[in-house]
Each structure stands twice: as C-alpha cells, then as structure tokens.
Amino acid sequence: MITKLSHASIFVLDQDKALDFYVNKLGFQKKMDMPMGPGMRWLTVGPEKQDLEIVLMPVVPGMIDEETVGQVKTLLTKGVMGAGVFETDNCRATYNELKAKGVQFKSEPKEQPYGIEALFSDGVGNWFSLTEHPKTAK
Amino acid sequence: MITKFSHSTLYVSNQDKALDFYVNKLGFQKRMDYTNENGFRWLTVGSKDQPDIDIVLMPVMSGPGMRFSKEEAAQMQVLLEKGLLSGGVFETSNCRAMFEELKAKGVRFEGEPTDAPWGVQCTLTDGVGNWYSVLEPKAQTWNK
Amino acid sequence: MIKMERRKQDAATLSALYKRIIEAKALMDVHPEASLDLDQIADAACFSRYHFLRLFKKTYHKTPHQYLTGQRIERAKSLMADSNLTITDICYAIGFESVGSFSTLFKKHVGCPPLEFRERLWKLNTLLKEQPLAVIPHCFAAMCGLEESPEKKAILDNTVSDTTY
Numbered sequence: 001m002i003t004k005l006s007h008a009s010i011f012v013l014d015q016d017k018a019l020d021f022y023v024n025k026l027g028f029q030k031k032m033d034m035p036m037g038p039g040m041r042w043l044t045v046g047p048e049k050q051d052l053e054i055v056l057m058p059v060v061p062g063m064i065d066e067e068t069v070g071q072v073k074t075l076l077t078k079g080v081m082g083a084g085v086f087e088t089d090n091c092r093a094t095y096n097e098l099k100a101k102g103v104q105f106k107s108e109p110k111e112q113p114y115g116i117e118a119l120f121s122d123g124v125g126n127w128f129s130l131t132e133h134p135k136t137a138k
Numbered sequence: 139m140i141t142k143f144s145h146s147t148l149y150v151s152n153q154d155k156a157l158d159f160y161v162n163k164l165g166f167q168k169r170m171d172y173t174n175e176n177g178f179r180w181l182t183v184g185s186k187d188q189p190d191i192d193i194v195l196m197p198v199m200s201g202p203g204m205r206f207s208k209e210e211a212a213q214m215q216v217l218l219e220k221g222l223l224s225g226g227v228f229e230t231s232n233c234r235a236m237f238e239e240l241k242a243k244g245v246r247f248e249g250e251p252t253d254a255p256w257g258v259q260c261t262l263t264d265g266v267g268n269w270y271s272v273l274e275p276k277a278q279t280w281n282k
Numbered sequence: 283m284i285k286m287e288r289r290k291q292d293a294a295t296l297s298a299l300y301k302r303i304i305e306a307k308a309l310m311d312v313h314p315e316a317s318l319d320l321d322q323i324a325d326a327a328c329f330s331r332y333h334f335l336r337l338f339k340k341t342y343h344k345t346p347h348q349y350l351t352g353q354r355i356e357r358a359k360s361l362m363a364d365s366n367l368t369i370t371d372i373c374y375a376i377g378f379e380s381v382g383s384f385s386t387l388f389k390k391h392v393g394c395p396p397l398e399f400r401e402r403l404w405k406l407n408t409l410l411k412e413q414p415l416a417v418i419p420h421c422f423a424a425m426c427g428l429e430e431s432p433e434k435k436a437i438l439d440n441t442v443s444d445t446t447y
Contacts, residue, residue: 001164001165001230001231001235001236001239001307001342002164002165002166002185002228002229002230002236002272003185003187003188003228003229003230003231004185004187004188004191004228004229005146005184005185005188005191005193005226005227005228005229006226006227006228006229006273007226007227007271008143008146008226009224009225009226026140027139027140028140046143047139047140047141047142047143049141049142050141050142050143052142052143052191053227054143055224055226055227057224064222064223064224065220065222068217068220068222068223071213071217072217072223074213075210075213075214078210079205080205080206080210080214081149081214083147083194083196083421083422084143084145084146084147084421085143085144085145085419085421086140086142086143086144087140087141087142087143087144088139088140088141089139089141090139094139094140097139107420112415112416112420113409113413113415113416113417114416114417114419117419117420119420119421127421128421129145129419129420129421129422130140131144131419145419145422147422165311167356167359170410170417170418172410172411172414172417172418174414180410180414180418180422186352186356194422196422231341231342231343232300232340232341232342234296234297234300235300235303235304235341235342238297238300238301238304239300239304239307242301242304
C-alpha cells in the first residue's frame with residue numbers, strides 16, 4: 001500500500017536560482033541533484049529534519065509535456081499555481097532572518113487562531129504560509 | 139528556522155473524484171472538508187502513516203475574490219483534464235503488491251513496475267490531472 | 283531467451299502470490315469489525331498460517347494482526363467523526379469486546395483516549411464551519427475568496443520580481 005508522500009513538486013522557472021533561494025535564503029538542504037537531460041536536473045531540497053523532499057521542477061519539455069510548457073510558465077509567473085505551508089519554530093525570528101536575506105513577504109507575522117502566520121513568495125509565483133503553531137498542540 | 143513543509147497543494151479537475159481516488163483507492167484519510175458560501179471547498183487528505191503532512195485537493199475555480207481569472211481557470215482545467223501535471227512521488231512498502239491491488243481497483247498505471255538502482259518503481263495517475271511515481275526504496279526491496 | 287521466459291514465469295508467479303495476499307488484506311479492509319482469526323484470513327487466501335504471516339509481513343512491514351488493529355482504529359475514528367454513536371457502541375461496532383481494552387489500544391495508537399479525540403474533532407469541525415479562517419492557512423484562504431485583507435491585495439498584485447528570478 002502507499003505509505004506516504006515522499007516528494008512534493010513545485011514548478012520553478014530556473015533551477016539554479018530556485019536552488020539559491022531555497023538553500024541560501026530559506027536554509028534548506030539540497031537533497032538530490034542529478035542530471036536528467038539537456039537543461040534539466042532532478043533537483044530536490046527540503047528542511048534538514050524532514051524526510052519529505054521538494055522537487056524543484058523546471059518548466060521545460062521533458063519534465064512536462066512540450067505543449068504545456070508555455071501555459072504553465074504563464075500561469076506560474078502570474079502567481080496562480082503555487083501555494084503551500086511551511087512550519088516554523090519561531091515565526092517572527094524567521095521572518096526577520098528571511099527578510100534580511102531579501103525574501104519577499106506579502107504579510108508580516110500576524111496572530112491567527114492556529115498560531116502566528118506570515119506569507120511569503122519565492123518570487124516566481126509560488127507563495128507560502130510560514131506558520132508557528134502554539135507549543136501545546138497543532 | 140523553517141522546520142517542515144506541512145501542506146502540499148495539488149490542483150485537481152474534480153474534487154469528488156479526487157476524494158474517491160485518495161480515500162477509497164489509495165486508502166488515505168480525509169482530513170478536512172468544508173465548503174463556504176462561494177462554493178469553494180477546502181478539502182485535504184493524507185496518509186495515516188504521515189499525520190504531519192496534508193495534501194490540499196485544490197479546485198480550479200474563478201469567481202469573485204478567487205485567484206484564477208476565468209481564462210486562467212479554463213487553461214488550468216484543460217491541463218488537468220489532459221493529465222499533464224506532476225503530483226510528486228509516493229513511497230510504498232511493496233511496489234508490485236501495490237500495483238496489483240490498485241490495478242484491481244481501477245487505478246490507471248503507465249506500464250508496470252520496473253527495477254531501478256534505487257528500488258522498484260511505477261507511475262500512476264489520480265485520474266484528475268496528476269501523475270505520480272511510486273517508489274519502493276531499495277532497502278525495502280524484496281530479494282527475489 | 284530462456285532467461286527471459288524464466289523471468290516472465292517468475293513475474294507471473296509473484297503476481298499471483300500478491301493477488302492472494304491482497305485478497306486477504308481486502309477482507310480486513312472491508313470488514314475490520316468481523317471477528318476473524320489468522321487461520322481464517324490465511325484460508326481465504328489459500329495459504330498456510332505460517333506462510334501467510336511471513337508473506338504479509340514482508341509485503342506490508344506489519345503482521346496481519348497489527349494491520350487489522352490499525353484498520354479497526356481508523357474505522358473507529360471515522361465513526362467518531364461521522365456518527366453520533368457512543369464510544370461504547372463504536373467499540374462493539376468495530377469488533378472489540380471490552381471498552382477498557384479498546385480505549386487503551388486507541389490511546390496507544392492515537393496518543394489520546396477516544397473521548398478526548400472525539401471532542402477535539404468536534405471542536406475542530408465546529409470551528410471550521412463557524413470560523414473557517416481560524417483553521418485554513420491564509421495563503422489558501424486569500425486565493426479562494428475567503429477573506430478581504432491587505433494581504434490578499436498584495437497577493438493579487440503578485441508579480442515576478444526582478445530581484446529574485
């Protein structure tokens with residue numbers, strides 16, 4: 001039976017720039033980096049202590065269907081495709097740290113009933129909640 | 139620092155069919171299911187062996203306040219109906235057994251499980267726009 | 283040529299073997315509440331008890347008993363979410379004979395007793411209905427017309443930045 005999701009995909013326009021963002025700005029580990037053909041790599045990143053890997057999927061023929069490439073690029077740059085949630089042990093500290101590194105935030109840390117949340121973008125249409133849950137329960 | 143990724147977004151062409159696939163075929167849990175007055179349905183699922191990650195089954199909708207314009211929603215819907223997007227990778231304890239079980243439940247696969255240096259793998263679709271690799275990692279491969 | 287034929291035969295044998303294990307698993311999936319013992323399940327799959335135990339564990343990394351217990355707990359959780367049955371009724375509905383042992387096992391698997399789990403679930407569902415923004419992460423809420431906020435305007439104005447990529 002299927003036991004878990006081991007890799008989640010995020011579309012990116014440029015794998016090198018995406019790698020720089022997720023590793024040098026967000027502080028993720030590069031987990032896998034393997035050539036797969038002209039202009040594309042199997043490139044995955046993720047938080048150090050999490051098994052789940054995030055696939056930085058380039059929008060190129062080969063990785064996705066050729067006729068789809070143009071459409072996905074357009075949808076991605078318009079910011080309609082990507083959303084996800086990252087958890088943090090300290091939203092305000094992480095917000096300050098990431099902001100200093102040039103990460104674009106759409107909102108500052110704000111108290112929500114489920115914790116403290118800020119919203120940020122990776123600059124290419126994917127944007128995320130950064131959520132600190134209360135220590136007692138999720 | 140960022141400690142983990144907790145919600146992964148998956149666009150689906152039809153949420154009811156998606157729910158049937160992930161819950162009744164893959165055996166996932168339905169985690170949240172709420173529909174607001176605009177008709178937007180917040181629907182998440184996940185594996186019982188992975189309680190800390192939710193997969194958001196995101197509909198493609200346009201309308202007041204929605205992110206997609208009518209045109210963008212139509213484009214996205216076409217991409218999904220053609221099954222042109224990648225959902226990610228699942229892990230399994232036994233790829234060939236999983237293949238037999240899900241095939242019998244009507245799940246569509248591309249070819250059959252094959253051996254690779256990193257394990258046994260196959261490819262399936264959720265039928266609502268997304269393709270997945272399913273991998274039985276090498277350490278767990280049954281020695282034949 | 284002979285090697286290929288042999289591989290084809292091996293694959294066919296393996297496939298047939300898996301189909302039988304899957305039948306046994308299906309019995310536990312569809313009727314986790316039925317009082318089935320290992321011999322009955324093994325019989326249904328036309329295996330000896332020992333052979334079935336070994337194959338099941340190798341395939342699913344759990345013994346059939348562990349798997350069946352897990353399925354029963356999941357069924358209990360669904361009944362708590364979707365019905366007004368009492369905890370006692372749920373206990374018997376999923377095939378347990380004692381509320382005490384069900385509660386202990388439930389707590390071991392889920393991390394809290396059945397009643398506490400149910401209360402948390404009901405609270406969450408109520409919150410979701412009455413204040414969805416208290417539950418749904420705002421990156422999704424803003425995308426889907428659930429709120430009007432300055433953040434939402436910023437998101438709607440989202441463009442590719444020159445400073446990133």
